[in-house]
Amino acid sequence: MLAKLKAVTFEVLETMYYLFPETLEEGEVVPAKGPFLRSWVTIAGPQSIRIGLQVPQSLARKMAANFLGTEEAGISKPEMEDILKETTNMMAGAFLSKMEASGALKLQTPEAQWLADADKNKKPLANRLRFDVDDELLELFVEKG
Amino acid sequence: MAYNVLIVDDSATMRALIRKVLVISGFDIGEYFEGANGREALGVLEQNWVDIILSDVHMPEMDGAALVRSLKEHEMWRHIPVVLITTESRPEVINPFLNLGVHDYIQKPFRPETIKKKLTGILGEAITPDASETESCDF
Numbered sequence: 001m002l003a004k005l006k007a008v009t010f011e012v013l014e015t016m017y018y019l020f021p022e023t024l025e026e027g028e029v030v031p032a033k034g035p036f037l038r039s040w041v042t043i044a045g046p047q048s049i050r051i052g053l054q055v056p057q058s059l060a061r062k063m064a065a066n067f068l069g070t071e072e073a074g075i076s077k078p079e080m081e082d083i084l085k086e087t088t089n090m091m092a093g094a095f096l097s098k099m100e101a102s103g104a105l106k107l108q109t110p111e112a113q114w115l116a117d118a119d120k121n122k123k124p125l126a127n128r129l130r131f132d133v134d135d136e137l138l139e140l141f142v143e144k145g
Numbered sequence: 146m147a148y149n150v151l152i153v154d155d156s157a158t159m160r161a162l163i164r165k166v167l168v169i170s171g172f173d174i175g176e177y178f179e180g181a182n183g184r185e186a187l188g189v190l191e192q193n194w195v196d197i198i199l200s201d202v203h204m205p206e207m208d209g210a211a212l213v214r215s216l217k218e219h220e221m222w223r224h225i226p227v228v229l230i231t232t233e234s235r236p237e238v239i240n241p242f243l244n245l246g247v248h249d250y251i252q253k254p255f256r257p258e259t260i261k262k263k264l265t266g267i268l269g270e271a272i273t274p275d276a277s278e279t280e281s282c283d284f
Binding site: 011012015016064067068069079082083086089090092093094096097100101102103107109 | 256
């Protein structure tokens with residue numbers, strides 16, 4: 001499952017943002033300063049799961065600017081939220097298609113939340129993959145829905 | 146030939162992106178319209194001529210399926226091609242829309258060339274008269 005998620009993460013980031021992530025191995029560190037933006041989408045079904053992304057605000061801003069083709073300085077917080085939710089949604093949709101998942105699994109509306117450094121540590125991510133995206137940290141996580 | 150395009154999506158960010166991608170692709174846009182849901186799209190159609198509609202699936206108030214049903218019931222709008230912009234390509238999700246009369250779908254993430262190819266293909270088909278109709282015309 002994580003391998004397929006990794007593949008769709010690469011596909012979405014490369015196609016929509018022209019960003020090329022590199023997988024971080026255990027112990028590799030990319031400095032990341034909060035606040036962080038976390039977005040997730042629930043795939044509802046017999047065994048619901050939640051797929052999500054977490055990025056520092058600086059990367060959220062860069063993604064939004066690339067996505068919209070505008071300057072980073074002009075990007076608002078709601079735009080960053082919209083973009084990360086849309087990214088998560090695209091990843092979850094592509095993931096379901098790749099898995100040839102049954103119709104019993106339904107994508108729910110994506111959600112987003114801002115986290116300060118302290119909050120982030122209170123809510124650690126369990127099953128996660130970490131990526132280096134232009135020297136910024138992007139975390140992909142999967143949890144029970 | 147320039148085409149009037151209507152983009153229907155509840156996310157203003159996504160509407161802006163689709164418009165940007167259309168411009169990058171080189172697709173010849175005449176007038177550009179947008180709506181945040183099916184109801185707003187119908188409002189646009191009442192006031193303007195539209196050649197093609199690009200619609201999201203999930204939207205508040207009136208979703209993509211309800212929009213397509215409304216279009217198919219209307220004498221003037223039933224032939225306007227509708228293309229779904231969707232995150233999913235599973236047959237369970239897509240087939241009900243194709244059965245309703247949606248022309249095609251584009252799965253996100255997409256590339257500009259994919260959009261241009263699809264739209265040009267659909268509009269080419271839409272404006273090319275059916276062979277049987279051509280034969281029956283008496284010029």
